[in-house]
Amino acid sequence: MKKPIDTQNIILHKCMRETLTLEAAIKESNRCLLCHDAPCSAGCPAGTDPGKFIRQIKFYNYKGAARTIRSNNILGSVCAHICPVEKLCEKACSIKALEDPININGLQRFATEYGKIHKLEPLKRSKKNNGKIAIIGCGPAGMSCASQLAKMDYDVCIFEREPSAGGVIKWNIPEFRLPEDALNYDIENLANQGVEIKFNSAIDSKESLNKLKSEGFEAVFISSGLSEAFMLDMFKTYTNALDYITFLRQVKFGKDKLNLKDKNIAVIGGGSVAIDSAVSAKSCGANRVYLISLEHLAELPADEEEIKLAQLMKIIFKSGSQVTGVIQDGNIITGIKGIEIDWVQEGKFTPDNARQVSGTEFSLNVDLVVQAIGTKPGKEVGNFAEGIKTKGKGVIMVNDTFETNIPWIFAGGDVVNGGATVVQAVAEGKKAAESMDKYLKNRR
Amino acid sequence: MKNNADLSINFCGVKFENPFCLSSSPVGYHAEMCARAFDAGWGGIVYKTLGLEKSFKVVMPSPRLNAYHVGDKRFVGLQNAEQITDRPIADNIKDLLWLKKNYPNKVLISSIMGYVDEDWTELAKMSEDAGADLLELNFSCPQMAHKHAGHRIGQDFHAVAAFTEVVKKASKLPVIAKMTPNITDMIPVALAAKEGGADAISAINTIRAITDIDIDNFTPLPNIHGNSSPTGYSGKAVKPIAMRFVSELCNSKQLNLPVSAMGGIETWVDALHFLLLGATNLQVTSGIMRYGYRIVEDMIEGLSDYMIERQIKSLDEIIGKAAQKIVDPSDFNTRYQVVSVIDENKCIGCGQCFISCQDGANQAIKFDAATRKVSVNEERCLGCLLCKHVCPVWDCISYKEVDTSYTKHAAIF
Ligand SMILES: Cc1cc2nc3c(=O)[nH]c(=O)nc-3n(C[C@H](O)[C@H](O)[C@H](O)COP(=O)(O)OP(=O)(O)OC[C@H]3O[C@@H](n4cnc5c(N)ncnc54)[C@H](O)[C@@H]3O)c2cc1C
Ligand SMILES: Cc1cc2nc3c(=O)[nH]c(=O)nc-3n(C[C@H](O)[C@H](O)[C@H](O)COP(=O)(O)O)c2cc1C
Numbered sequence: 001m002k003k004p005i006d007t008q009n010i011i012l013h014k015c016m017r018e019t020l021t022l023e024a025a026i027k028e029s030n031r032c033l034l035c036h037d038a039p040c041s042a043g044c045p046a047g048t049d050p051g052k053f054i055r056q057i058k059f060y061n062y063k064g065a066a067r068t069i070r071s072n073n074i075l076g077s078v079c080a081h082i083c084p085v086e087k088l089c090e091k092a093c094s095i096k097a098l099e100d101p102i103n104i105n106g107l108q109r110f111a112t113e114y115g116k117i118h119k120l121e122p123l124k125r126s127k128k129n130n131g132k133i134a135i136i137g138c139g140p141a142g143m144s145c146a147s148q149l150a151k152m153d154y155d156v157c158i159f160e161r162e163p164s165a166g167g168v169i170k171w172n173i174p175e176f177r178l179p180e181d182a183l184n185y186d187i188e189n190l191a192n193q194g195v196e197i198k199f200n201s202a203i204d205s206k207e208s209l210n211k212l213k214s215e216g217f218e219a220v221f222i223s224s225g226l227s228e229a230f231m232l233d234m235f236k237t238y239t240n241a242l243d244y245i246t247f248l249r250q251v252k253f254g255k256d257k258l259n260l261k262d263k264n265i266a267v268i269g270g271g272s273v274a275i276d277s278a279v280s281a282k283s284c285g286a287n288r289v290y291l292i293s294l295e296h297l298a299e300l301p302a303d304e305e306e307i308k309l310a311q312l313m314k315i316i317f318k319s320g321s322q323v324t325g326v327i328q329d330g331n332i333i334t335g336i337k338g339i340e341i342d343w344v345q346e347g348k349f350t351p352d353n354a355r356q357v358s359g360t361e362f363s364l365n366v367d368l369v370v371q372a373i374g375t376k377p378g379k380e381v382g383n384f385a386e387g388i389k390t391k392g393k394g395v396i397m398v399n400d401t402f403e404t405n406i407p408w409i410f411a412g413g414d415v416v417n418g419g420a421t422v423v424q425a426v427a428e429g430k431k432a433a434e435s436m437d438k439y440l441k442n443r444r
Numbered sequence: 445m446k447n448n449a450d451l452s453i454n455f456c457g458v459k460f461e462n463p464f465c466l467s468s469s470p471v472g473y474h475a476e477m478c479a480r481a482f483d484a485g486w487g488g489i490v491y492k493t494l495g496l497e498k499s500f501k502v503v504m505p506s507p508r509l510n511a512y513h514v515g516d517k518r519f520v521g522l523q524n525a526e527q528i529t530d531r532p533i534a535d536n537i538k539d540l541l542w543l544k545k546n547y548p549n550k551v552l553i554s555s556i557m558g559y560v561d562e563d564w565t566e567l568a569k570m571s572e573d574a575g576a577d578l579l580e581l582n583f584s585c586p587q588m589a590h591k592h593a594g595h596r597i598g599q600d601f602h603a604v605a606a607f608t609e610v611v612k613k614a615s616k617l618p619v620i621a622k623m624t625p626n627i628t629d630m631i632p633v634a635l636a637a638k639e640g641g642a643d644a645i646s647a648i649n650t651i652r653a654i655t656d657i658d659i660d661n662f663t664p665l666p667n668i669h670g671n672s673s674p675t676g677y678s679g680k681a682v683k684p685i686a687m688r689f690v691s692e693l694c695n696s697k698q699l700n701l702p703v704s705a706m707g708g709i710e711t712w713v714d715a716l717h718f719l720l721l722g723a724t725n726l727q728v729t730s731g732i733m734r735y736g737y738r739i740v741e742d743m744i745e746g747l748s749d750y751m752i753e754r755q756i757k758s759l760d761e762i763i764g765k766a767a768q769k770i771v772d773p774s775d776f777n778t779r780y781q782v783v784s785v786i787d788e789n790k791c792i793g794c795g796q797c798f799i800s801c802q803d804g805a806n807q808a809i810k811f812d813a814a815t816r817k818v819s820v821n822e823e824r825c826l827g828c829l830l831c832k833h834v835c836p837v838w839d840c841i842s843y844k845e846v847d848t849s850y851t852k853h854a855a856i857f
């Protein structure tokens with residue numbers, strides 16, 4: 001007989017990566033081989049340097065470990081919860097030749113928590129005597145660039161459209177995967193560096209950018225992320241078809257208004273974001289949650305772990321399927337129609353490569369449609385930075401030092417890479433900061 | 445912003461930026477190594493022991509090391525059959541000169557070993573001329589192939605006093621006498637060194653030991669072409685023994701000399717332990733051989749944080765803080781008795797405490813087979829805390845004081 005399945009709350013609770021106890025951290029750090037070349041450190045795009053902080057934990061230098069993480073990666077606590085480590089540092093761990101990789105992410109959570117609990121001294125405040133730099137967007141890329149510049153004593157100001165910092169981490173990444181404290185701690189560390197953040201201050205027009213120049217900013221870093229979600233045309237006119245950005249934000253900050261209790265939800269998409277959306281819907285009390293994707297189960301771009309979570313949450317997978325139309329009542333969707341597909345050519349997962357399989361038509365009663373089929377940079381980027389070179393869906397083009405075609409403008413993070421990870425955004429922010437420093441020094 | 449605590453010490457009138465030094469061994473074998481150690485943050489180095497090849501030509505046995513592993517814990521202790529340096533004295537002197545020139549603010553200690561008075565004199569003078577800040581007299585290597593050297597001298601009070609005196613006459617530098625632990629009581633030897641004019645004592649050198657035996661060919665390890673010998677044992681495993689010797693040195697009113705301590709130091713906590721016992725200066729070998737010079741970073745940062753958290757301005761405030769708590773067992777207050785307390789919420793039901801108490805103490809723990817929970821029978825509990833020490837959950841078992849007037853203990857008093 002199969003084991004009874006845990007209740008939803010227990011499943012979600014298990015999702016949050018736990019912080020290691022002191023005892024567990026000592027044991028885990030003692031498993032580490034302390035490799036000379038620390039492949040784990042090379043495996044971290046942002047240079048958080050796990051090789052060093054694990055050694056510090058092993059030698060009881062817990063605060064030192066916390067300092068290493070914080071000074072290398074201003075989003076060290078956030079990353080300790082949501083980095084896809086199995087593809088990064090832990091993938092590179094030497095001990096995998098013998099046994100399980102070191103729980104690097106767990107040790108990172110331990111060290112950052114330790115630093116917080118034991119009131120690690122604030123980071124050095126920028127002397128602000130090295131020139132003024134403006135940053136557009138206070139997500140991971142912007143925060144990381146700001147932190148690195150503050151270390152070099154620049155006077156840094158971040159202009160943020162929203163009333164709060166963090167970008168996607170703040171508004172969209174579900175609560176059950178990331179404790180709010182983690183982000184708050186990282187933001188506090190940044191603030192202590194003397195970085196100013198101007199909230200409710202979008203830079204979205206030529207005038208607002210020109211104003212920066214006249215206010216004495218010598219360089220700009222664009223880190224505005226991806227704020228425009230793709231929508232299927234067939235859903236555009238309906239009030240109960242949301243994009244994931246709006247939906248996940250409402251789940252986090254407007255649950256009462258959303259009222260999903262006993263409702264049926266269709267999530268369109270097969271990536272990590274779609275799974276986050278489906279699981280979030282279920283956690284709000286939704287009845288039936290469908291995950292509809294062109295990709296078949298084995299082809300889903302989401303991680304195995306995430307798929308397992310969705311299965312445990314009893315998400316219904318409509319994989320290898322295409323939505324063909326809606327059933328409506330005025331401007332409200334009451335159901336969707338779909339059909340199963342095969343690929344014309346194997347390995348190419350695009351709508352134009354799908355062949356519908358007749359006789360597999362289905363229809364589902366749904367109260368809400370959530371679309372998680374990708375995002376692109378907001379239109380305003382082209383507006384304020386007139387003449388900036390972009391490519392593809394509108395991502396900004398940069399050279400390998402994160403300079404755009406406009407001399408004083410640099411860019412990094414999702415708005416450049418088209419959507420990757422927090423740690424990648426941190427890495428790009430750091431590298432851009434170094435390159436801005438060089439640019440300004442050369443100009444003087 | 446991070447402030448570093450002041451870790452500087454004054455040892456025999458010499459200022460060290462921090463108390464952490466390499467002890468005399470392969471970790472300070474030549475200048476390039478010492479330079480990297482200085483760059484990593486070590487405050488001083490005791491150079492690999494010098495000798496005169498014209499008196500005795502050193503050839504190292506091979507292989508010269510064996511490590512003591514406990515289960516999957518590698519390198520708990522290290523056994524070595526190494527002699528003093530096998531490099532020509534002229535090369536070593538050049539290295540010392542180079543080091544002093546390039547690292548004027550770091551402390552350079554020259555470790556020397558002679559076989560007759562003239563050797564000691566010559567080595568002391570050469571070291572002083574090369575820029576050494578202090579001398580350490582090696583009376584303690586436990587495996588010298590020369591019959592009149594090392595720990596054999598270190599067990600001979602008269603020789604220790606006489607050679608120390610010779611060195612003091614030859615050089616103005618402060619002199620540290622390095623003690624062997626291969627002796628029942630270190631104090632008489634240390635007093636002999638003091639009589640000869642020593643300014644400080646360092647301890648411990650390695651402990652004679654056999655770490656392993658090959659059960660297929662019946663040869664103890666290291667297997668030196670079919671033979672072996674009880675040779676110098678060091679590293680984490682010897683720290684408790686080193687702490688005992690260091691504490692005795694520091695607590696001897698008659699001796700009253702500064703102490704440079706070593707034996708198993710790897711972390712800032714190990715270092716702090718020796719400071720609390722009364723040592724001023726600290727030395728390390730095995731920890732470096734295992735993990736590299738880099739470990740000093742964590743010693744500096746860890747000790748510095750400890751001091752800042754407790755608002756300790758200088759190491760002088762804590763040196764010797766634990767010393768006065770060390771008394772003779774006859775002075776214990778045995779009216780104070782405890783029993784163990786098990787936190788039921790933390791207990792994982794493994795029953796290890798039950799087994800240990802059952803077969804190694806006084807059968808005071810009950811194991812409930814149905815709930816897999818344990819409980820303490822306070823009437824039977826001896827308060828030995830064996831249970832606490834075997835428990836895999838570090839903070840599950842604690843203890844409390846019991847009233848000795850009417851419990852089972854009443855009968856004893
Ligand atoms: C649902 C979801 C789950 C994810 N899960 C993970 C995960 O588990 N692990 C992981 O590593 N990554 C994850 N990611 C990806 C990660 O969140 C992003 O790669 C990262 O946030 C990108 O950082 P960024 O700074 O480039 O952009 P963003 O985080 O998008 O930040 C951009 C900021 O700029 C502001 N802004 C935009 N336009 C303007 C303007 N005109 N003026 C001023 N401010 C502006 C925005 O308000 C925002 O604060 C996830 C993403 C999503 C959507
Ligand atoms: C391989 C090896 C060689 C050593 N050689 C010397 C030496 O030449 N002179 C000396 O005074 N001590 C020598 N020692 C002893 C160390 O200096 C030190 O006293 C001892 O190892 C204890 O410290 P530790 O536990 O930090 O290693 C040697 C130790 C080792 C392991």
Ligand code: SF4
Pocket residue numbers: none
């Ligand atoms: S440690 Fe170095 S010197 Fe020693 S045996 Fe190995 S390679 Fe040779």
